[in-house]
Amino acid sequence: MLQTHTPRTLRVPAENTTLTITDITAEASRLDAFDNHERVWHGRDVERGLNAIVAIHNTALGPGLGGTRVWPHETFEAALTDVLRLSRGMTFKSAIAGMDFGGGKALIIANAKTDKTPALLEAYAEMLAALDGQYYTGEDVGFTVADADFLRARTPNVTGTTVGGSGNPSPVTAHGVFLGVKAALKHRGVDKLAGVHVAVQGLGSVGWTLCEKLHAEGARLTVTDIDAVRIRQAGEAFGAEGVGTDAILQVPAQVFAPCALGGVLSAETIPSLGAKIVAGAANNQLARHEDAKLLLQRGVLYAPDYVINAGGLLNVAAELAPGGYDRAATMAKVAQIPDTLTDIFQRAEAQNRSTNDVAAEIAYERIEAARK
Numbered sequence: 001m002l003q004t005h006t007p008r009t010l011r012v013p014a015e016n017t018t019l020t021i022t023d024i025t026a027e028a029s030r031l032d033a034f035d036n037h038e039r040v041w042h043g044r045d046v047e048r049g050l051n052a053i054v055a056i057h058n059t060a061l062g063p064g065l066g067g068t069r070v071w072p073h074e075t076f077e078a079a080l081t082d083v084l085r086l087s088r089g090m091t092f093k094s095a096i097a098g099m100d101f102g103g104g105k106a107l108i109i110a111n112a113k114t115d116k117t118p119a120l121l122e123a124y125a126e127m128l129a130a131l132d133g134q135y136y137t138g139e140d141v142g143f144t145v146a147d148a149d150f151l152r153a154r155t156p157n158v159t160g161t162t163v164g165g166s167g168n169p170s171p172v173t174a175h176g177v178f179l180g181v182k183a184a185l186k187h188r189g190v191d192k193l194a195g196v197h198v199a200v201q202g203l204g205s206v207g208w209t210l211c212e213k214l215h216a217e218g219a220r221l222t223v224t225d226i227d228a229v230r231i232r233q234a235g236e237a238f239g240a241e242g243v244g245t246d247a248i249l250q251v252p253a254q255v256f257a258p259c260a261l262g263g264v265l266s267a268e269t270i271p272s273l274g275a276k277i278v279a280g281a282a283n284n285q286l287a288r289h290e291d292a293k294l295l296l297q298r299g300v301l302y303a304p305d306y307v308i309n310a311g312g313l314l315n316v317a318a319e320l321a322p323g324g325y326d327r328a329a330t331m332a333k334v335a336q337i338p339d340t341l342t343d344i345f346q347r348a349e350a351q352n353r354s355t356n357d358v359a360a361e362i363a364y365e366r367i368e369a370a371r372k
């Protein structure tokens, strides 16, 4: 378990606001997913429809950085669990990518298509401003570049914007995942993508771009999405075969690329997994950390999610570097993702440990060194 860093306080919110921000760290600490978070804040504005949680996991390396997810969780506890797990993942992602940022993540409990009004985003911008630099946000599921631009006009703690910023991180994430898929295949002795069968779950911003890249190098694709239109479009664009959302895990592909939501690899799904490599963009692919062992026992090579999907984070973090965003320098860092993965694969194999364990160990070492 990581040591906590400095206690965090709030800047006094503007007068006449209907927004309230509450420290819910103690409430969050009762959940299994808590893992010693530094601070968890709840922003509520009934009038403007905001119900948001900002979780700051660890800031030993720098301020918390991680996107805002907009998702209509059915219970507050489910939302809290989700954001805690995501925030923790960001700590590891930043650390292993060699960045001077900590782990943080936000979740707005809302339907991105129907509830994400300008008033809600105004209230959220006030919440970010009150956090006063302890947390920087950016895009995630349900939160777009346009949303980031809207917030950036109101508070500085926003990345992934178009105005002087890096824009949409998804293509960069997809590029890193693409390189990671190739590194995993290479580790298993496959040097070319031509003819390799890849099963892609989720045809959103990252999944679609990944498919484009895989298709361009001759991979054979089987795809799924909860949106049947996307499956049909992938059939037309890439000659991809479409399957149902439950069937994708069992497809006997060489690579399974989860690019939808988390928790897809579990004690229930791993025994019937069709692929021997898992390499995809989704955050928190493992339902529990222990499930990495089940993958190892089945001979499945797992590219730890927070290593392979770090491209987007590297891209948005570059906006905060002295001198501003530098595309070439960012892409050079993304190009190191396969080397980091190969190192993890080799160490895991030599020590007969899960790749997830090895990745966590590397991240822990860097965070602990910084803290000391």
Ligand code: NAD
Pocket: 139, 140, 141, 142, 169, 170, 171, 173, 201, 202, 203, 204, 205, 206, 207, 224, 225, 226, 227, 230, 245, 259, 260, 261, 262, 281, 282, 283, 309, 310, 312, 313
């Ligand atoms: P997105 O919202 O654009 O796409 C997600 C897609 O998954 C959608 O098309 C959705 O319909 C589909 N989907 C949802 N549930 C599904 C299910 N059960 N089965 C099949 N498909 C389903 O999101 P994105 O930006 O492409 O991100 C995808 C994943 O990658 C997320 O887990 C995200 O946290 C992670 N990630 C994204 C980035 C980035 O830069 N966008 C960076 C790191 C990690």
